[in-house]
Structure formats: structure tokens, C-alpha cells
Amino acid sequence: MSQTQRYVFEGSQQGFATTRLEDLLNWAKKYSLFQYPFVTACCAMEFMALASPRFDMARFGAEAPRFSPRQSDLLWVVGTISQRQAPILKTVYDQMADPKYVLAFGTCASCGGFYDNYTTLAGIDKVVPVDVYVPGCPPRPESVIDGLLLLQDKIQRGDRTPGIVKPRTDPHQVAKALAEHSPLVPLRTSKS
Amino acid sequence: MEPLDIELDEGELELPNDPMQVNMGPAHPAMHGTVRMVVELSGETITKVDVQIGYLHRGFEKMCERGTWTQVFPYVDRLNYASPMLNNVGFALAVEKMLGVTVPERCQHYRVVLGELARICDHLVCSGAMAMELGAFTPFLYFCKARELIWDVFEEETGARVTHSFGRVGGMAKEPTPAFKEMVRNALPAVRALIDDGEKLLLANRIFLDRIENVGVMPKDLAVALGWTGVVLRSTGVPYDVRKVHPYLTYDRYDFDVPVGTRGDNYDRFMCRQEEIRQSTRIIEQALEQMADEGPINIDDPRIVLPPKDEVYSTIEGTIQHFKIVMEGIKVPAGECYSYTEAGNGELGFYMVSDGSGTPYRVRIRPPCFATMQGIEKMIVGGMVPDVVPTFGSVNMIGGECDH
Amino acid sequence: MSKRVLDRLNQVFGDAILETHSQHGDDTAVVEASRWREVARFLRDDERCAMNHFIDLTAVDYSDRREPRYEVVLHIRSLEKLHRVRLKARIGEPPSIDSLAEVWAGANWFERECFDMFGVDFVGHPNLRRILLYPEFVGHPLRKDYPAQMTQPLVEYRPEAIGKLPPFSEHEGMPFGRQTHDRAAAHVNALGFTDE
Structure with missing residues (x-):
């Protein structure tokens, strides 16, 4: 097991648990993200879907929105940021208390998207540091949840390098393709 | 230490009575992130307001001048992102008007069905968001659920949930899927039931009604002079609906009513939207009846419509045709035209100038929200600060469209 | 139907109407820029025109293609009579034309936007400042040379x-x-x- 993949709690089956303080704090942080939704554009539609019953972001401990940057840890930048909006975004980010994380929701927030013109900020990373990029125009809620989980994982590891949500393959399709080619080999062999 | 009994001016003893300036937005949850209002208050009454838009200006019109006519569709999607399909249809109709072509009847019905589904989504988003901003979160969840059901149909048809880019000049990107009619017919009753549920929660709620009735009133004459269109205009009592007054596509063949309000307040706007959703379901049912199961979707003109993919890969004519349309764009004859359709918020117009090449010389969008936002000032001056929220919510400002 | 509006304009204003056409069914009249507001007010107040519904105002930059360079385009319709008309005025550099904000209240923001994007100066506008872009912005982005x-x-x-x-x-x-x-x-x- 590598250094970065430690369990937070060990020995819990014996009735007690040991961990490191830092891990414990990170564990607490990652499941209690208070979010500030900086919602501007089209991605707001998917952001609403993300909060609504079918996808339900609350399952991941990131439900409570706080409309004051001073009370929030996670800044969702949802939508295009224009040059005119950029100073406001920077102010909001500066007002947030540490530790603070930024999630760029959608292509426009990540790199400006196809609006390469006089008015659009080509990615919010020009102004504020970003932890997780979620590509898509707008991204599907599933990939946003992927991004949220990636962020939680990064918080647990204490890793602040920017990450990007990778495209996923459909497990059913993979299974189907594998089954067609080698029907006798099971997908996963269990040692235990 | 200074003596305590210094002479004071009489004036200094009075409380300050200068009007107070309060800044709302743009990073304000009720301002949708893109509008800033600087309000001047006397007590809690608004005496003056400066509405500032433009925080989502993305240069739509400039981007249109840099690409082919077909490449405008993705940008059009992101104008009114609550109902992208209506914008797609509107733009396609505008280019078709310049080319002087009409799409086959099956496609017209198909466009109507998809457009009306998008209209339902648009109204649901507006009503839901307005209720949520007033503290009623549950109806918002009901409306979101209904919207998801419609989005499932869209996803099945177009492959995308929100931004479809599905319209094409001279038709649609794909034929309707075999299960299209059945899917829509299955979704509609569920959507209607959810809307009834959500509406019951709101209209039996004293707080909600008190906050929207007789708030944000707009007189009829001013609304017309301001260039209001769509639901907001109809709520003031003007029965102007492009679908009825200047029918396009096959809207003249359906039987539907245009709901109008009487006072032009938030309540009327809310109720007009709810009624329009019901009328849209009626239109969809009729359009599905009349839509043929077989037949062409695209017009038969190799200069406008891309050839089928298997022809592109197997014949030289197909390859050349595909190459010409993709690389040079559709050649639209030189001239100018203004085409208008009824979008989610009102009359969505495109004024276009072509110089005969494959690239638009100028595409001007006439966004319905832009005109509506002008009226906000008249509606909220004289009211209270908390009235701003439902008033602003009820006009359904969509940033992408309002700010171009 | 709205052809009659064009006829009436020709009748009343004569020389001030430089050209009319009805391409794609959109009835268009090109008006002399100096009489822009006068024609607009006539269209609103005349009983047979009654164009009370403001729709759109914008401009087009025809730099290099045509002289004079700018064209201000106005779309209006009549709520009762259901006809529409497009008015255009051609103006050169520096672009300047009368404001219509007092004729239709709706022209206010549309003229501000036009000023923002093209730098057209609307004489008599109550509050001509940038609307979509920020005040610090230099230049006018929809001009072809930006x-x-x-x-x-x-x-x-x-x-x-x-x-x-x-x-x-x-x-x-x-x-x-x-x-x-x-x-x-x-x-x-x-x-x-x-x-x-």
C-alpha cells in the first residue's frame, strides 16, 4: 500500500481506532464541504439538476450552500466568467477563509471554451488557482460528482496539484466488449 | 481631554437622512449571478435603481462573424440555455428564410414538438427558481424532477441533456428515433402530474401569494413601448403571441389558447407561465397526432444539407458535397432579413446580413430578456427591497440571452 | 400588408425616403439620417401606421464595403394593425444620429448597447454609457476593425x-x-x- 493510500482509521474492529491528526482533519474536511456556488451561465442548469433528486449532491456531504464566501470552503465556478466578472470572482476567492478549494465547473470556467474573444476570461485559472477541472459543456452531473469525489480524494491526500476529471468508459460496454472477445476469462479474479 | 459641553450644531444632532445606497449582485443568489442592481433606499422603500447587466457578455455576435452559418448553432444553444431547442429552431428558420426554403412537414411537426418540450422546461426553470428564491424549495424539486423527465426525451433524441446543437439549416441533425412518439406520450402525463403537485404547494401558500400578488405591476402601454414580448407582455393583458399572430412552422394547425393576465403583476406572470405549460402539452399531443411516421426530415438540396454518412465514405460526389458544405459553409444569398419566433421569453429575432459567402456578415440577435430587463426599474421603484426578488424572478432573466 | 406603410412614408416624406425594398417579405425603408426621429415619431403617431410596439434597434458596420460606413437598423411593429417595418439610416464617421428614446421608451437600452458595440453617438439620449462592457473598455468590439x-x-x-x-x-x-x-x-x- 502506497503512502498516499493509507486508511484513515485502522484497527476499528478491535473497538478503538488510531489515525494521524492530519488524516483525521482531512477526513473531516472532505465530508463537510460548505460550498459557495458562483453560478453565472448555462452550467447553472446542470447545477440545478445536480441539487435535485435524481443526482442529489447531498449524498457526498457537499450540500449546504453558503452565500457568504467567508463561511465556505469550496468555490464552485459554474459558467463563463467574463472579463467584467473576473474582479468579482477574485474578490470572492480572496474573502474565503483557508482551507479553500476551487472547482471549475464546465469548459468555460476551465479554459474559456469556444468563447475565445475579447470579453471572455480564458479559464478561471488565470485569476484564481483551481483544484479540480470538470470538462463538458455543460458537464453531465455524473462527471461533476466524479469531480467532487476527486476533490475529496485530493483533500484526504493533502494534494493541491490541479486535477481533471477524465472521461469514463461505460462499464457495461467494456464488459460487453470483453465478453465478445474472450468469453471464458472472468473480468476480475479474486484471490481471497 | 475635550470638554463635554462643546457647542453642537443643531443639524449634527439629527439622524442622517441621506438615502442609503445598497448594492445587490452580481454575486448575489437572487440575481442569477449576472445582474447588479444599485438601489437607493429611503427606509425600506426603493426610490431609485440602476440595473446593470452585461456580466455574462460573451460576444455572441462577434463570434458569429467567425465561422460558417452552421457553426453558429452551438452559440445559439447557449443564448437562452433554459430552452436551447427553441433557439435552434429560431435560427434555423431565420437562415431558411434567407435561403427561401421550407423544411418538409414531418420536420416542422418534429421541430414543434421539441420546441414545445423546451418551452415547458424553460417555464419550469423560471417558476421553480422563483419559488426557490422565495424560500419554497420543495416545488423547485418537483419542477426539477419534471424537467429531468423531459431531458430524458431530449437525451434520447439528441444525445445531449442541455445544449443539443440539434438544429440544422434545412432540417434537423437526425431523424426522430423510432420510440420518439411513445417516449413523449409517456412523459407528458408524469410531467403534468408533477407540475400540478408543485403548483398546489405554492398556490395554497399564503406567504407565496402575499409576496407575488400586486407586486411588480407593469402597465400595458409602457410594456408595449418598452418592447416587451412573450409571457411578460401577455401578463399585462396584450394577447400577442408570435405563434398565433404570425404563425410559423405548423402552429396554425393546432388548437391552443393564449393565456393573458389582467394586472401585469408577479402573480399574473406566474399563472400565465403555468397555463402555457398546459397549452404546450396540448400542442405536443396534436403535433404528435399529425406527425407522419415516415418521410424525409431534411430538404432535398445538396447545397444545403449534408449527404448521409455512408454516401460520404463511399462515393466521390458525397465526399465533395460534404467537404464543400463543411469547409466553405452554406452559401446564403446576399441580402438582409429579420426572422422572429416565439422563444421561452418572448419574441426571439435574428436580423442577419449576408454578403453571399459562407460566413455571416452580421448576425444580430434580438433577445427578449433585454427588453424585459429595461422594465425592471419601473417595476421595483416604489416597492420594498424584498419585492425585488420575486419581481426579478418572475421575468425569467436568462443571462446568456440578455447579455448576448 | 405593410407595403402600405412604405407607400404612406413615400407620400408624406418624399425625398427623405432614399430607398425602399421588401426583400424576403421584410418591408424596409432607408431614411435620411437627419430626419430619423421625425420619421419615427410619424410612424408612431400616425393613425394608419400606429407603430407602437418597439422591437429592435441595432447597427451594422459596412467598413470597406460601402460608404457611408454605418447603418442603423430599427424594427418596429404595430400591435393593432399587425404590420412590421424596418427603418434604416446610413451614417458616416464619426457615427452620430438622433436618439429615439423619447419616442419609444424601449429604445433606451438598445441605443446604449449600440453605442457600446459600435460607438454610435445618439444625440439626445438621456443616459448614454456602456451597458454590456465595463467603462474601462477601450474601443467598440463589433466594429470590423476591432x-x-x-x-x-x-x-x-x-x-x-x-x-x-x-x-x-x-x-x-x-x-x-x-x-x-x-x-x-x-x-x-x-x-x-x-x-x-
Whole structure:
């Protein structure tokens, strides 16, 4: 097991648990993200879907929105940021208390998207540091949840390098393709 | 230490009575992130307001001048992102008007069905968001659920949930899927039931009604002079609906009513939207009846419509045709035209100038929200600060469209 | 139907109507710029026209194509009589025309937008300032000589974020194969200017 993949709690089956303080704090942080939704554009539609019953972001401990940057840890930048909006975004980010994380929701927030013109900020990373990029125009809620989980994982590891949500393959399709080619080999062999 | 009994001016003893300036937005949850209002208050009454838009200006019109006519569709999607399909249809109709072509009847019905589904989504988003901003979160969840059901149909048809880019000049990107009619017919009753549920929660709620009735009133004459269109205009009592007054596509063949309000307040706007959703379901049912199961979707003109993919890969004519349309764009004859359709918020117009090449010389969008936002000032001056929220919510400002 | 509006305009104003056409069924009249407000007010007040519903006001920049350079385009309709008409006025550099804000209240913001995007000066406008862009912005972006990619940032970019940051590669999101009416871009590229 590598250094970065430690369990937070060990020995819990014996009735007690040991961990490191830092891990414990990170564990607490990652499941209690208070979010500030900086919602501007089209991605707001998917952001609403993300909060609504079918996808339900609350399952991941990131439900409570706080409309004051001073009370929030996670800044969702949802939508295009224009040059005119950029100073406001920077102010909001500066007002947030540490530790603070930024999630760029959608292509426009990540790199400006196809609006390469006089008015659009080509990615919010020009102004504020970003932890997780979620590509898509707008991204599907599933990939946003992927991004949220990636962020939680990064918080647990204490890793602040920017990450990007990778495209996923459909497990059913993979299974189907594998089954067609080698029907006798099971997908996963269990040692235990 | 200074003596305590210094002479004071009489004036200094009075409380300050200068009007107070309060800044709302743009990073304000009720301002949708893109509008800033600087309000001047006397007590809690608004005496003056400066509405500032433009925080989502993305240069739509400039981007249109840099690409082919077909490449405008993705940008059009992101104008009114609550109902992208209506914008797609509107733009396609505008280019078709310049080319002087009409799409086959099956496609017209198909466009109507998809457009009306998008209209339902648009109204649901507006009503839901307005209720949520007033503290009623549950109806918002009901409306979101209904919207998801419609989005499932869209996803099945177009492959995308929100931004479809599905319209094409001279038709649609794909034929309707075999299960299209059945899917829509299955979704509609569920959507209607959810809307009834959500509406019951709101209209039996004293707080909600008190906050929207007789708030944000707009007189009829001013609304017309301001260039209001769509639901907001109809709520003031003007029965102007492009679908009825200047029918396009096959809207003249359906039987539907245009709901109008009487006072032009938030309540009327809310109720007009709810009624329009019901009328849209009626239109969809009729359009599905009349839509043929077989037949062409695209017009038969190799200069406008891309050839089928298997022809592109197997014949030289197909390859050349595909190459010409993709690389040079559709050649639209030189001239100018203004085409208008009824979008989610009102009359969505495109004024276009072509110089005969494959690239638009100028595409001007006439966004319905832009005109509506002008009226906000008249509606909220004289009211209270908390009235701003439902008033602003009820006009359904969509940033992408309002700010171009 | 709205042909009659054009006939009536021709009758009443004569020389001030430079040209009329009905391409694609849109009835259009080109008006002499000096009588812009007069014609607009007539269309609103005349009983047979009654064009009380304001629709749209914009401009087109025909630089190099045509002289004079700008064309201000107005769309109006009549609520009762259901006809529509397009009025145009051609103006040269520097662009200036009478404001219609007192004729239709709706023209107010549309003229501000037109000023913002094209720099057209609307004489008599109550509050002519930028609406979509910020006051610090220099130039008018929808003019054909404004390069589409020239940004004017309000905040300083983070020093490490001048190029594309990982996880994006340098060539990600590059525009390709675009044909454009944006002549300024070619000019700016020749100067070695990039927007970063």
C-alpha cells in the first residue's frame, strides 16, 4: 500500500481506532464541504439538476450552500466568467477563509471554451488557482460528482496539484466488449 | 481631554437622512449571478435603481462573424440555455428564410414538438427558481424532477441533456428515433402530474401569494413601448403571441389558447407561465397526432444539407458535397432579413446580413430578456427591497440571452 | 400588408425616403439620417401606421464595403394593425444620429448597447454609457476593425498562469480552420500581437 493510500482509521474492529491528526482533519474536511456556488451561465442548469433528486449532491456531504464566501470552503465556478466578472470572482476567492478549494465547473470556467474573444476570461485559472477541472459543456452531473469525489480524494491526500476529471468508459460496454472477445476469462479474479 | 459641553450644531444632532445606497449582485443568489442592481433606499422603500447587466457578455455576435452559418448553432444553444431547442429552431428558420426554403412537414411537426418540450422546461426553470428564491424549495424539486423527465426525451433524441446543437439549416441533425412518439406520450402525463403537485404547494401558500400578488405591476402601454414580448407582455393583458399572430412552422394547425393576465403583476406572470405549460402539452399531443411516421426530415438540396454518412465514405460526389458544405459553409444569398419566433421569453429575432459567402456578415440577435430587463426599474421603484426578488424572478432573466 | 406603410412614408416624406425594398417579405425603408426621429415619431403617431410596439434597434458596420460606413437598423411593429417595418439610416464617421428614446421608451437600452458595440453617438439620449462592457473598455468590439481576440483584462493574471496550465496541453482549445470577416485579426497577427 502506497503512502498516499493509507486508511484513515485502522484497527476499528478491535473497538478503538488510531489515525494521524492530519488524516483525521482531512477526513473531516472532505465530508463537510460548505460550498459557495458562483453560478453565472448555462452550467447553472446542470447545477440545478445536480441539487435535485435524481443526482442529489447531498449524498457526498457537499450540500449546504453558503452565500457568504467567508463561511465556505469550496468555490464552485459554474459558467463563463467574463472579463467584467473576473474582479468579482477574485474578490470572492480572496474573502474565503483557508482551507479553500476551487472547482471549475464546465469548459468555460476551465479554459474559456469556444468563447475565445475579447470579453471572455480564458479559464478561471488565470485569476484564481483551481483544484479540480470538470470538462463538458455543460458537464453531465455524473462527471461533476466524479469531480467532487476527486476533490475529496485530493483533500484526504493533502494534494493541491490541479486535477481533471477524465472521461469514463461505460462499464457495461467494456464488459460487453470483453465478453465478445474472450468469453471464458472472468473480468476480475479474486484471490481471497 | 475635550470638554463635554462643546457647542453642537443643531443639524449634527439629527439622524442622517441621506438615502442609503445598497448594492445587490452580481454575486448575489437572487440575481442569477449576472445582474447588479444599485438601489437607493429611503427606509425600506426603493426610490431609485440602476440595473446593470452585461456580466455574462460573451460576444455572441462577434463570434458569429467567425465561422460558417452552421457553426453558429452551438452559440445559439447557449443564448437562452433554459430552452436551447427553441433557439435552434429560431435560427434555423431565420437562415431558411434567407435561403427561401421550407423544411418538409414531418420536420416542422418534429421541430414543434421539441420546441414545445423546451418551452415547458424553460417555464419550469423560471417558476421553480422563483419559488426557490422565495424560500419554497420543495416545488423547485418537483419542477426539477419534471424537467429531468423531459431531458430524458431530449437525451434520447439528441444525445445531449442541455445544449443539443440539434438544429440544422434545412432540417434537423437526425431523424426522430423510432420510440420518439411513445417516449413523449409517456412523459407528458408524469410531467403534468408533477407540475400540478408543485403548483398546489405554492398556490395554497399564503406567504407565496402575499409576496407575488400586486407586486411588480407593469402597465400595458409602457410594456408595449418598452418592447416587451412573450409571457411578460401577455401578463399585462396584450394577447400577442408570435405563434398565433404570425404563425410559423405548423402552429396554425393546432388548437391552443393564449393565456393573458389582467394586472401585469408577479402573480399574473406566474399563472400565465403555468397555463402555457398546459397549452404546450396540448400542442405536443396534436403535433404528435399529425406527425407522419415516415418521410424525409431534411430538404432535398445538396447545397444545403449534408449527404448521409455512408454516401460520404463511399462515393466521390458525397465526399465533395460534404467537404464543400463543411469547409466553405452554406452559401446564403446576399441580402438582409429579420426572422422572429416565439422563444421561452418572448419574441426571439435574428436580423442577419449576408454578403453571399459562407460566413455571416452580421448576425444580430434580438433577445427578449433585454427588453424585459429595461422594465425592471419601473417595476421595483416604489416597492420594498424584498419585492425585488420575486419581481426579478418572475421575468425569467436568462443571462446568456440578455447579455448576448 | 405593410407595403402600405412604405407607400404612406413615400407620400408624406418624399425625398427623405432614399430607398425602399421588401426583400424576403421584410418591408424596409432607408431614411435620411437627419430626419430619423421625425420619421419615427410619424410612424408612431400616425393613425394608419400606429407603430407602437418597439422591437429592435441595432447597427451594422459596412467598413470597406460601402460608404457611408454605418447603418442603423430599427424594427418596429404595430400591435393593432399587425404590420412590421424596418427603418434604416446610413451614417458616416464619426457615427452620430438622433436618439429615439423619447419616442419609444424601449429604445433606451438598445441605443446604449449600440453605442457600446459600435460607438454610435445618439444625440439626445438621456443616459448614454456602456451597458454590456465595463467603462474601462477601450474601443467598440463589433466594429470590423476591432480584433475579436483582443482582451482588456481588469485584473492582473496570476504570473504562473500566462500560458495554459497543466492538466491542459499548450495546444488544447486552439481555433482551427475558421473563416472570418474579422480583418483586424490578420492585421494584429502581422504585428506579432497575441492576447496573452
